[in-house]
Amino acid sequence: MLDGNASTDPDGTITSYKWIKISGPHSSNIIKADSSKPVVITLVAGVYQFELTVTDNGGLSAKDTVQIMVNNPNVNQPPVACAGADQTNTLPANTVTLDGSCSANPDNNINSYAWTKISGPLTFTIADASAVQTQVNSFVQGVYRFELKVTDAAGLFSKDTVVITVRPESPVCDNSTRAEVTARLTPIGTLSKPRQGMAVAAAGNKIVFAGGSGSSDCPECFGSSRVDIYDTATKTWSTAELSQGRWGIAVVAAGNKIFFAGGEHGDGAFDSYYSNVDASTNKWSVASLSQPRSKVAAALVGNKVIFAGGEKNINYECSDRVDIYDIPANSWSTAS
Numbered sequence: 001m002l003d004g005n006a007s008t009d010p011d012g013t014i015t016s017y018k019w020i021k022i023s024g025p026h027s028s029n030i031i032k033a034d035s036s037k038p039v040v041i042t043l044v045a046g047v048y049q050f051e052l053t054v055t056d057n058g059g060l061s062a063k064d065t066v067q068i069m070v071n072n073p074n075v076n077q078p079p080v081a082c083a084g085a086d087q088t089n090t091l092p093a094n095t096v097t098l099d100g101s102c103s104a105n106p107d108n109n110i111n112s113y114a115w116t117k118i119s120g121p122l123t124f125t126i127a128d129a130s131a132v133q134t135q136v137n138s139f140v141q142g143v144y145r146f147e148l149k150v151t152d153a154a155g156l157f158s159k160d161t162v163v164i165t166v167r168p169e170s171p172v173c174d175n176s177t178r179a180e181v182t183a184r185l186t187p188i189g190t191l192s193k194p195r196q197g198m199a200v201a202a203a204g205n206k207i208v209f210a211g212g213s214g215s216s217d218c219p220e221c222f223g224s225s226r227v228d229i230y231d232t233a234t235k236t237w238s239t240a241e242l243s244q245g246r247w248g249i250a251v252v253a254a255g256n257k258i259f260f261a262g263g264e265h266g267d268g269a270f271d272s273y274y275s276n277v278d279a280s281t282n283k284w285s286v287a288s289l290s291q292p293r294s295k296v297a298a299a300l301v302g303n304k305v306i307f308a309g310g311e312k313n314i315n316y317e318c319s320d321r322v323d324i325y326d327i328p329a330n331s332w333s334t335a336s
Contacts, residue, residue, distance in 0.1 A: 002066065004036045004052045010267055011219075012056045022065065024048030045072035060270055071106055079105035081150040083162035091169040094139040098162065100132045100148045109153040118161065120144030139166045192239050193217065193226045199251035201258045205233040208280060210260050213247040223247050223265035227280075243276045243286045248294035254305050254327060257281045261307050261323075264294040271314050277307075277325075290334050291321045303327045 004017050019033045025046040031039045040050070048068040055061040071077055082102035089096055100113050115129045121142040127135045136146070144164040151157040195212035202208070209228040215221050225245035229238045246263030253259075260278045264271040275289040289296075293310035300306075305325040312319050322335040 001037055001039050002030075002050055002052070004054065004064075007036070007052070007054045007062075007064075009054075009056045010222075010270070012058055014054050015057050016055045018053045018055075020051050020053075022049050022051045024068075040068070043068070043070045045070050045075070062269065076109075076152070076154045076156060077106040078156035079103060079110050079150045079152045079158055081148050081158040081160040083146065083148040083160040086163040086165070088165045088167065089139065090167045091139070091141065094166065095135055095137040096139075096164055098126075098134050098136055098146055098148070100150065100160075103132070103148070103150045103160075105150075105152055107152065110150055111153045112151045114149040114151075116147050116149070118145050118147045120164075136164070139164070141166050141168045188235070189230060189237050191228050192237075193220070193224060193228075195220075195224050195226070197247045199249040199260050201251045201253045203253045203258050203280075204256045205231055207232065208258055210251070210278070211242055211246055211249045211263060219265075220245055222267055223263070240280070240284060242278050244274050246274055246276075246294075248311070250296035250298040250307055250310075252298035252300055252305055254300045257327075259298065259305055259325075261298060262289055262293050262296045262310055264311075266314075269314065273311075273313060287325070287332070289321075289323045290332070291319055291323075293319045293321070 002019055007014055017034060017036045019030050019038050021028055021030065025044050027042050027044045028040055028048060029042050031041060049065050050068065051063055051065045053061055053063050080103060082100060084099045084102060087096050098115055103110065113130060113132050115126055115134060117124060121140050121144065123138055123140045124136055124144065125138040144166065145161050146164065147159055147161050149157055149159050191209060193215045196214040198212035199210045207230045212224050213222060215224045223245040225242040227240040227242060229240060242260060246265045249263040250261040251258065258280045262274060264273045266272060273292040273294055275292040277287040277289060279285045279287065289307060293312050296310035297308045298306065303326065305327065307323045310319045320336045324333045324335065
């Protein structure tokens with residue numbers, strides 16, 4: 001039985017389900033492929049992948065896949081080696097434990113384990129290379145890769161690797177000859193709306209906190225338009241609004257002007273992407289990137305403001321676009 005009941009829609013309702021097989025043996029038949037929990041029959045030994053497409057009341061859709069492995073009980077299955085999670089170690093501590101106990105075999109007939117170092121510095125010692133768990137010590141700084149080979153009683157085997165990163169010993173900081181200065185963090189106020197992932201920059205005597213997400217006021221929880229402005233001279237707060245509520249905004253300061261460019265609105269699953277560029281001095285103006293995108297890199301180079309790359313859509317497609325704003329000429333150009 002396939003089960004798509006964990007599918008959700010944050011701002012509407014799911015109106016349809018559609019299951020299809022996208023890979024695997026020819027033998028299979030989906031009963032009620034347009035239901036949330038169909039049954040698949042006539043399976044044979046092999047690995048199948050089924051894709052679920054859900055569509056909401058606004059016509060938007062999303063997809064997910066599930067893998068089904070069908071084993072033949074009359075055929076010995078190879079083991080699955082698992083060398084454990086990668087580890088990081090900082091000298092002078094130079095002992096780690098290699099653990100292959102997450103390895104598995106459908107036939108429960110693992111016969112042997114074998115650990116070998118396949119790359120990294122020459123200095124190391126494996127306590128017992130044939131044990132499922134063993135210690136390795138005498139490391140030096142560097143990156144080691146160890147391979148685990150798991151073999152079953154029929155001679156079938158598989159391999160997995162684990163990376164051990166050994167960092168140098170941290171230098172001891174001697175403060176005996178340094179003057180100590182008493183410092184503290186001083187609260188200066190409260191944002192008008194709680195949120196995360198804001199774009200923050202300073203220009204002149206203003207510190208500006210723009211956009212973000214996570215506000216308790218939905219739909220602003222998926223991207224806020226709020227701008228909080230702190231004046232360091234008068235120690236006062238004021239607010240403004242971006243042209244579009246969003247997060248993932250690029251920010252760069254140029255002289256007394258701050259640019260907030262691009263961004264997206266949504267929860268990461270069904271997002272809208274924007275090309276808006278909001279610029280602030282003592283008043284706001286709006287321009288546009290040549291391509292809507294989020295998480296853009298921004299920098300000031302001479303008298304030009306550059307916005308490069310970014311994410312174009314929820315499929316994580318990346319942009320090679322570069323938008324260039326010439327401040328004296330008040331003009332835009334593009335490159336790649």
